[in-house]
Amino acid sequence: MNESFSLRAVPFRNRVFVASGTFGYGDEVAELVDLDELGGILTKSLSLKPRDGNPPPRITETASGMLNSIGLANIGVHKFIAEKIPKLESYSCAVIANIAASSVEEYCSVLELLDPLKRVDGFEINVSCPNVKEGGLSFGTDLAKVALITKELRKRTQKPLIIKLTPNVTHISEFARAAEAEGADAVSVINTLIGMAVNINTRKPRISTTTGGLSGPAIKPVALAKVYEVHKSVKIPIIGVGGISTWEDAVEFFLVGASAVQVGTANFINPAIGIGIAKGIAQYCERNSIDDVAELVGSLRADTKLSVIQSWL
Amino acid sequence: MIQEHCRIQSVEEIAPNIFELSFVSQAISAQVLPGQFVNIRVEDSLLPLLRRPFSLFSVDAPVVSIIFNAIGIGTKLLSQKKPGGTLDIIGPLGNGVFPLDDEGFATALLVAGGLGVASFPFLTSRLSETRNILTFVGARTTSNVIRIGLKNIQIATDDGSEGFHGTVVELFKAFINEQSVPTPRIYSCGPMPMMRAVAQIAKEKNIPCYVALECEMACGIGLCQGCPVESTMDDKKYNLVCKDGPVFEARKVNF
Ligand SMILES: Cc1cc2nc3c(=O)[nH]c(=O)nc-3n(C[C@H](O)[C@H](O)[C@H](O)COP(=O)(O)OP(=O)(O)OC[C@H]3O[C@@H](n4cnc5c(N)ncnc54)[C@H](O)[C@@H]3O)c2cc1C
Ligand SMILES: Cc1cc2nc3c(=O)[nH]c(=O)nc-3n(C[C@H](O)[C@H](O)[C@H](O)COP(=O)(O)O)c2cc1C
Ligand code: FES
Numbered sequence: 001m002n003e004s005f006s007l008r009a010v011p012f013r014n015r016v017f018v019a020s021g022t023f024g025y026g027d028e029v030a031e032l033v034d035l036d037e038l039g040g041i042l043t044k045s046l047s048l049k050p051r052d053g054n055p056p057p058r059i060t061e062t063a064s065g066m067l068n069s070i071g072l073a074n075i076g077v078h079k080f081i082a083e084k085i086p087k088l089e090s091y092s093c094a095v096i097a098n099i100a101a102s103s104v105e106e107y108c109s110v111l112e113l114l115d116p117l118k119r120v121d122g123f124e125i126n127v128s129c130p131n132v133k134e135g136g137l138s139f140g141t142d143l144a145k146v147a148l149i150t151k152e153l154r155k156r157t158q159k160p161l162i163i164k165l166t167p168n169v170t171h172i173s174e175f176a177r178a179a180e181a182e183g184a185d186a187v188s189v190i191n192t193l194i195g196m197a198v199n200i201n202t203r204k205p206r207i208s209t210t211t212g213g214l215s216g217p218a219i220k221p222v223a224l225a226k227v228y229e230v231h232k233s234v235k236i237p238i239i240g241v242g243g244i245s246t247w248e249d250a251v252e253f254f255l256v257g258a259s260a261v262q263v264g265t266a267n268f269i270n271p272a273i274g275i276g277i278a279k280g281i282a283q284y285c286e287r288n289s290i291d292d293v294a295e296l297v298g299s300l301r302a303d304t305k306l307s308v309i310q311s312w313l
Numbered sequence: 314m315i316q317e318h319c320r321i322q323s324v325e326e327i328a329p330n331i332f333e334l335s336f337v338s339q340a341i342s343a344q345v346l347p348g349q350f351v352n353i354r355v356e357d358s359l360l361p362l363l364r365r366p367f368s369l370f371s372v373d374a375p376v377v378s379i380i381f382n383a384i385g386i387g388t389k390l391l392s393q394k395k396p397g398g399t400l401d402i403i404g405p406l407g408n409g410v411f412p413l414d415d416e417g418f419a420t421a422l423l424v425a426g427g428l429g430v431a432s433f434p435f436l437t438s439r440l441s442e443t444r445n446i447l448t449f450v451g452a453r454t455t456s457n458v459i460r461i462g463l464k465n466i467q468i469a470t471d472d473g474s475e476g477f478h479g480t481v482v483e484l485f486k487a488f489i490n491e492q493s494v495p496t497p498r499i500y501s502c503g504p505m506p507m508m509r510a511v512a513q514i515a516k517e518k519n520i521p522c523y524v525a526l527e528c529e530m531a532c533g534i535g536l537c538q539g540c541p542v543e544s545t546m547d548d549k550k551y552n553l554v555c556k557d558g559p560v561f562e563a564r565k566v567n568f
Pocket of ligand 1: 350365369383428530
């Protein structure tokens with residue numbers, strides 16, 4: 001049974017990755033998780049300079065999910081190169097550097113610093129963080145900006161370039177098409193949804209920035225619909241992310257069109273869950289005499305004539 | 314740090330709506346230091362979704378226990394657990410711990426508000442026999458006062474049903490203003506406003522002070538950046554309660 005996957009000839013051991021911002025820089029959990037059993041690691045979003053992040057409280061649990069407003073707190077690309085890359089040298093799993101920035105120039109500078117490193121196998125571009133004022137969503141909801149960022153970064157790397165899209169737009173498929181047209185190798189679908197929770201005793205929002213990003217099982221149906229929509233509009237591979245916490249969830253994403261998946265919030269509950277999900281997928285394939293996970297991708301049996309999404313495309 | 318399915322040994326209501334849950338873990342009981350915590354998967358379900366963090370109340374290898382108030386979804390479910398069942402637990406967690414027997418202090422002043430007292434019996438058991446320990450405990454009312462495993466307790470209750478009528482901060486302040494204690498060190502845990510007040514007293518009296526902080530957590534192991542506390546140091550704006558704490562030198566916390 002073949003569970004591997006590749007982008008621009010970069011091989012991934014399997015199709016289960018850990019999502020940006022939910023697995024640190026990989027080294028934090030090496031005590032609990034055999035990193036080499038994962039398809040790959042998406043780093044916490046890296047910016048040119050370190051970022052402190054937003055004031056507390058930054059997280060709160062909601063029904064089957066959580067809201068976060070981390071605000072891209074990260075050690076910055078220089079410290080990542082100096083301190084984290086050497087630690088990652090002792091593992092063989094793929095490392096995809098996720099980049100966040102508040103200008104096109106900053107995206108380019110961070111990518112250029114990372115591109116020569118052998119330990120960095122590719123890039124995921126976060127144009128979709130809902131928790132920062134500059135960059136983040138103001139890029140991800142602007143078609144021309146997404147196109148420009150993709151174009152500029154494409155010029156600067158031969159490694160896999162993945163654009164991470166936000167669901168906080170009317171039609172995510174337009175953004176996927178823009179990324180595809182400018183040379184992206186894949187799109188990650190989706191980042192968190194804007195959400196809110198209120199403490200009725202204090203009349204204050206439960207997180208400091210009032211609104212935050214909703215993640216976890218609560219968003220899985222939304223993520224599935226977005227992956228389905230994008231699958232109907234582009235040819236490049238889609239990496240499905242949003243609420244995945246079991247192998248069954250992952251298989252649903254493959255069926256609607258994801259070529260690979262990322263596990264996010266579920267890592268907080270069980271840091272080794274990605275490995276369990278990969279094993280569950282392999283066993284499901286073996287039980288159903290499927291030789292390659294790729295056979296599942298986009299094999300949904302839906303009546304497209306009755307699908308509403310079709311009318312948006 | 315290990316992740317283990319631990320067998321529940323007992324669940325007992327030790328005070329009204331306050332429960333002690335003990336479980337078996339050779340590894341955690343062997344490794345844990347005072348001030349560290351464990352992160353418990355309450356149920357294998359979506360409610361609650363995230364683990365719940367708790368300090369270690371007692372450690373008697375291979376058995377360890379936690380105490381909690383059954384106030385919310387997770388703690389209510391924990392209070393209904395049955396001996397013989399198992400819990401998925403990650404621990405021990407936290408790199409900031411209560412410093413123990415380094416030179417230069419003779420008296421440990423333990424100041425707790427509410428269930429902040431949870432980590433003090435284990436701390437008390439690890440401070441050396443010769444150390445003078447004075448414990449100040451604040452509670453709403455006398456039936457809520459936890460005394461197990463503590464030494465030389467002075468009590469403050471909000472309703473005056475036992476000990477000093479008022480807050481533990483008032484009780485502690487009066488004590489420190491009247492008594493001279495040889496080379497003291499303060500350890501404190503409780504609600505934020507209480508720890509802020511204790512830290513202020515420590516600063517005025519120039520006494521080293523360590524506080525154990527609490528906040529909502531998603532991962533408990535430094536993955537999510539969800540548990541910041543503002544630092545007074547120049548090198549970084551925030552520390553993470555789960556990874557850099559939960560115990561901090563009070564002067565390094567911007568309350
Ligand atoms: C390092 C650490 C050690 C802790 N040790 C203990 C302990 O020994 N005994 C104990 O009873 N509690 C302890 N807590 C607090 C405990 O984790 C919370 O009480 C618990 O998570 C509440 O879960 P719940 O599902 O019952 O409440 P929920 O239904 O989630 O919430 C109920 C109420 O509790 C508040 N709350 C939720 N999570 C926390 C939290 N992590 N800290 C403070 N308030 C919270 C909520 O704002 C809400 O008002 C500790 C917390 C930390 C971070
Ligand atoms: C605490 C937290 C921090 C996150 N940080 C980032 C980040 O730095 N960059 C990014 O692209 N996505 C970030 N995300 C979004 C996740 O990578 C993922 O897209 C989203 O959480 C949905 O997946 P999930 O439901 O499996 O968590 C973060 C999510 C959470 C919960
Ligand atoms: S709770 Fe996730 S970093 Fe502290």
